[in-house]
Amino acid sequence: MSSKLIPATPAFLDDGTPFSPAYDDIYHSAAGALAQAQHVFLRGNDLPQRWRARRLFTIVETGFGIGVNFLATWAAWREDPNRCERLAFVSIEKHPFRAGDLRALHARMVAHATLAPLAAQLADAWPVLTPGLHRLEFESSRVTLTLAFGDALALLPKLWLRADAFYLDGFSPAKNPDLWSPPVFKALARLAGEDATLATYTCAGHVRRALADAGFDCTRADGFASKRTMLIGRFAPRWRLRRHEPPQPFAAVERHAIVVGAGLAGCALVERLAARGWHVTLVERRARAGCEASGNPAGVFHPLLSRDDSLASQITRTGFLYALARWRALERAGHAFARSRGGLLQIADDDEHARALGAAIAERGYPPELVQAMSAAQARDAAGAPVARGGWLYPEGGSLDPAALCSALCNEASEALSWRAGVQAQRIERQDNAWAVFDEQDACIARASIVIFANAHDATRLAGLRHAPTRIVRGQLTCLPLPAAPALRLPIIGEGYAVPLTHALLTGATYDIDDAGDDLRAESHAENLTRLAGLLPGLDPAIAARELALGNLAGRVAFRCVTPDRLPMIGALADEAASARQASTLSGAWPRDLPRAGGLYGSFAFGSRGLVWASLGAELIASQLEGEPWPLERDLAEALDPARYLLRALRQGIVVAGEA
Structure with a gap:
């Protein structure tokens, strides 16, 4: 079950250095964030030299903060003519900034001509603040940033990757001891590739000893600005520390x-x-x-909410947000697939369902960009037609042509x-x-x-x-002509769904398990219309019945595959x-x-x-x-x-x- 994500609050010291009230510590040295990132993390990990002639180079960071380490690394990658083909950057952040706050912080901090356009791209791609992993892509997908929002102790054991370098950049060990604890370092060791390196600004003795116990051979190096020393290291375990090696690429004869x-x-x-x-x-x-099923006139997309934030809910939320990012990239490239704007409305099954999921939304602090609870009156205004009861609006949900x-x-x-x-x-x-x-x-x-x-x-x-x-599920859709259907402003889901098309209202679909019949059936149309009436009480049953009796209802049968x-x-x-x-x-x-x-x-x-x-x-x-x-x-x-x-x-x- 995911926990509530608490965003960071922007604050500054008198000299303008970004500061965290929650941890009573600064985000970077007063001598400069970019200079610190270049000295401590890039040079400390011998970058860019180590990524040269590599197909993939993977960096794991503990503490994304304002993102300057990522921006500095991305800039170094762009400027290196011998760079690796693909750069993967993975960063954990317990308290991420909201997109607007991140943009404002960058405006104050990132004056460097090289970093400013990269910072703008990062802010534009910044994900909805929900727990879990978020994959962001830049440079035609050659640079990926995987943000892991949540507690490092919980998330690190769930990551699966082979790290080439580690940036240890949480708040100081005295202010944030959990991020510098043996369980964190052991989790990093499970991800370390052969000869993986690490760098950090701290030289605290207990940090060095815990890293050594986890298999990292560490030494002191010249520190940045007022800090005399920092720590660099290499993964060199003296005994086997893990049951399974981190993942390697598939050894394909050809791509x-x-x-x-x-x-x-x-x-x-x-x-x-x-x-x-x-x-x-x-x-x-x-x-x-x-x-096949992808040939239906329209399909709906939205997150899946549940009271306990089930595995299915978590997977669907991650998939929904990632799909949106990919679709936006396709649209920027000039492709069109009739993606609707204005959101998607889910109607609650009953009053108890509305109360339970409304409480879950509030308890987990889901941002309004993901979901908004709606009363019956609010839902009616959003839909532009009477609806059975209240529910939830997914502002980024909708429909498209599959x-x-x-x-x-x-x-x-x-x-x-x-x-x-x-x-x-x-x-x-x-x-x-x-x-x-x-x-x-x-x-x-x-x-x-x-x-x-x-x-x-x-x-x-x-x-x-x-x-x-697996089993097949027959699904029959019904197209109700517009004169017989309410004029909806946005797609609606609940017990069935309703999608406004230019010429009709698409509704359905039936759920006929192990039924391989591809014939259009009047009883399936009737079933779809009954569910539609349960969502939209303004639907005139006499008109719908007449259209059904006259055989005026178009439809389509497709088959889904389920486990x-x-x-x-x-x-x-x-x-x-x-x-x-x-x-x-x-x-x-x-x-x-x-x-x-x-x-x-x-x-x-x-x-x-x-x-x-x-x-x-x-x-x-x-x-x-x-x-x-x-x-x-x-x-x-x-x-x-x-x-x-x-x-x-x-x-x-x-x-x-x-x-x-």
């Missing part, structure tokens, strides 16, 4: 991947891999992208994408160091080191998975045969213990949340392939692991040694 399925999941993968320099062959049984989004994602990939449309992937086969995908005539469609299954319910068949249960726990399958696939052979030793296994099917990944079973999960799922898989920091906490990623059902079966003794 070529096959993606099966051109819905939202597959097209998001195409764009995320292409942004990293991969070539992608996209295999789709239909003639174009977005023909097929147009699929096209935008593929177009953004440009020449990195090769299309194989109108082809059914029938089977896969391992050939030397690559995988081959064959069609129904047993002709090879494509061959690559990586195959990613984004083909919904057919993924488990094609991948040969026995322990990845028993209603979470998607995202990540590396397990080697089920190898796991069966080792069943006796894997009965108490954790996800990282399982053997994996080298080069096989999945991104499917998104149910009705493809819009908010597809981008995050693609970023997670791309990060796994590249050995980059994961874009969400490890426990959340493990909840999405396609091997989670195999893991449960092993723990329950259902998988026996020798099972084929």
Whole structure:
């Protein structure tokens, strides 16, 4: 369960140095934030020299503060002609500033001509202040900033990455002892790559001893300004400290991947891999992208609130915010996919539901940019029509055209994408160091080191998975002509949903489990209209009934793929045969213990949340392939692991040694 995030309060000493009232300490030396960042953290970690000729260089910082260390590092990366291809910066901050406060602080502090435009980009990209991880991208995604908002003691064990350098920059050990404690340093050691370095302004004896106990060999160096000495170090453990090594990039023979399925999941993968320099062959049984559930006239997107802030809520919130960032980048690049503005309104199921979630919003301090509780009167004014009761407005929620989004994602990939449309992937086969995908005539469609299954319910068949249960859900939509429908100002959800289109009101969808019928049904239209009337009491039932009786209702049937726990399958696939052979030793296994099917990944079973999960799922898989920091906490990623059902079966003794 996430805790309430308390933003930082801007304050200054008489000389203008930014100051934290909560910790009674300054954010940087009075001698200058940029100079301190360059001396202590860049030179202390031998940067930029150490990142040269590297594909990826990852830095972990404890204490983001005002962000000057990140800005200085980003500026140094830009100015270095021999820079690494990709720079990943991960920073933890318990009390982040609000975007407006950060912008004002930068205006006072960042007068340097090189840093000022970077500071403006950072403020423009600054995320909604919610707990957890936020992935920001700059320089065409070549520079990533992963902000971890919350307590370091809770968040550090949930990060999954391989760090090349550490910036230890919390408030002083005397003012913020938790951030300089042995548990923090041990958590950093679990993330340290070979010969990872660290730098910090403090030389406190207990800090040096705790770092040594965690495996860091530290020495004193010349300090900055009035501080005579500082501490630099290198990860050099004298004994094994960890059970699992930090992640490495997948050893691909060539940067070529096959993606099966051109819905939202597959097209998001195409764009995320292409942004990293991969070539992608996209295999789709239909003639174009977005023909299955992604071909619906519109889809809605919004966070998921729950009283206990469940795993599903946390994953959906992260996915929602990341998707918004990716869509804005696409729109800046000139792509359009009919994304609505003005928010999305959720109608509470009943008065108890409204009270409970209203209390949860207040208790967790969710900012109004994410969600706003609304009375019935406020909801009616927002919707522009009578509504059943109050609920919540998601200011950044809304609707868009999923097929147009699929096209935008593929177009953004440009020449990195090769299309194989109108082809059914029938089977896969391992050939030397690559995988081959064959069609129904047993002709090879494509061959690559990586195959990613984004083909919904057919993924488990094609991948040969026995322990990845999915089911199909038939969903019929109804288009109610505008003369018969209330004129809504924004999309509405609740028991069903209503999306205003130019020519109709889109409503639905039915939820028919294990129903493979693709026929339009009058009873399904009637079911959709009944739910719509429950949301919009101003709907004239006689008019709706007449339209139904006259057969004037258009609609569409599509099929969703769901898992028993209603979470998607995202990540590396397990080697089920190898796991069966080792069943006796894997009965108490954790996800990282399982053997994996080298080069096989999945991104499917998104149910009705493809819009908010597809981008995050693609970023997670791309990060796994590249050995980059994961874009969400490890426990959340493990909840999405396609091997989670195999893991449960092993723990329950259902998988026996020798099972084929």
